[in-house]
Amino acid sequence: GAGVSQTPSNKVTEKGKYVELRCDPISGHTALYWYRQSLGQGPEFLIYFQGTGAADDSGLPNDRFFAVRPEGSVSTLKIQRTERGDSAVYLCASSPGGKGGETQYFGPGTRLLVL
Amino acid sequence: GIQVEQSPPDLILQEGANSTLRCNFSDSVNNLQWFHQNPWGQLINLFYIPSGTKQNGRLSATTVATERYSLLYISSSQTTDSGVYFCAVERGNQGGKLIFGQGTELSVKP
Numbered sequence: 001g002a003g004v005s006q007t008p009s010n011k012v013t014e015k016g017k018y019v020e021l022r023c024d025p026i027s028g029h030t031a032l033y034w035y036r037q038s039l040g041q042g043p044e045f046l047i048y049f050q051g052t053g054a055a056d057d058s059g060l061p062n063d064r065f066f067a068v069r070p071e072g073s074v075s076t077l078k079i080q081r082t083e084r085g086d087s088a089v090y091l092c093a094s095s096p097g098g099k100g101g102e103t104q105y106f107g108p109g110t111r112l113l114v115l
Numbered sequence: 116g117i118q119v120e121q122s123p124p125d126l127i128l129q130e131g132a133n134s135t136l137r138c139n140f141s142d143s144v145n146n147l148q149w150f151h152q153n154p155w156g157q158l159i160n161l162f163y164i165p166s167g168t169k170q171n172g173r174l175s176a177t178t179v180a181t182e183r184y185s186l187l188y189i190s191s192s193q194t195t196d197s198g199v200y201f202c203a204v205e206r207g208n209q210g211g212k213l214i215f216g217q218g219t220e221l222s223v224k225p
Contacts, residue, residue, distance in 0.1 A: 031211050042119075042201055042215030043158075055210055089156060093213075100210045101145045101165070106158040 002081075004107035006092050012113045013082055019078040021110045025094030031055075032075050033093040033104060034067055043091055049075060082114045117142045121202055121216035128192050128223050136187040136201030136219045146205035147178050148213070149187050153198045161187070161200075192223045 005024040013019050023034045031050055035043035045059040049069045060066070064082075069075040077087055089111050093104040118141040128134055138147075150162040162169050162176040164185065169176055173192075178185040189196055199220050203213040 033211060033213070034217075035213075042203075042217050043213075045212045045214070048211050050210070056212055059212070091158065095211055098206055100207070102211070103148065103160060103163040104211065104213060105160065106150075108155075108157050111156075 004092055004094055004105055006090075006107040007099075007109050008110060009108065010111045010113075012115065014062055014115050015082060017082050017086060017114075018081055019079050019112065021079075021090050021112070023075045023092030023107060025073060025075070025092070026061070027073075027103055029094035029096050030072075031095045031097065032069060033095075034075070034077050035059075035091040036092065037089045037091055037109070039088075046077070051068075062077050082112075087114045117204060117206055117214050118213050119202060119204055119216040121200075121219050123219060124217065126221045126222070128221065130194060130223055130225050132192050132223075133134070133188070133190045134192060134221070135200075136189070136200055136221075138185040138187070138200075138204075139184050139205050140185075142183070142206060144204040145207040146211075146213070147185055148203050149176055149185070149218060150201045150203065151196075151198050151204070152201060152218070153154055158201070189221075192221075192225045194225055197221055197223050 033048040034046040037043040047057040048074045051072045064080045067077045074079040166180045199218040203215045
């Protein structure tokens with residue numbers, strides 16, 4: 001596609017539920033990144049993929065969070081046993097090569113609200 | 116880890132005024148990007164500028180890597196320039212992981 005797309009755009013769930021957030025990167029981009037943005041803050045890194053593998057998952061806050069990219073294109077961020085503190089905007093970005101030192105292009109985000 | 120500090124945190128301008136936003140970072144970087152986050156939350160790329168100077172219309176940016184700062188200039192501001200401006204950096208040994216500053220919230224009044 002022309003840009004990075006994310007679905008759903010908004011998600012409301014109840015505490016304790018499981019959610020999946022999807023990211024479609026720019027066609028042909030090797031690298032895919034997930035960030036989380038809380039209200040009034042800058043985005044914070046969660047995880048990045050080089051192809052199908054997670055090259056750096058140091059930003060995942062705990063083991064309730066994990067992400068996959070099985071075919072090297074679409075990625076899914078999965079959150080188990082959601083907590084109210086997980087409420088944030090989840091942003092996805094992609095870049096052509098993933099070796100660093102290149103522009104990252106961001107999607108519109110998924111706004112997650114945990115009640 | 117690397118620290119990224121942006122100033123000022125907030126800025127209010129009259130339409131037509133010029134402004135300078137600053138980004139300081141605490142270590143050497145191999146990527147620096149400026150973004151504009153519009154009121155709908157979309158992060159829009161403004162510049163990829165690990166060093167040097169670039170211009171795009173009314174916007175320009177300068178990064179002095181040796182002194183660890185970058186400046187974003189907005190000239191003849193318009194109400195559509197309102198939003199939050201973020202600086203984000205990437206260290207050379209950390210792949211594509213971007214570290215964002217806290218942002219500068221700009222409000223341009225008609």
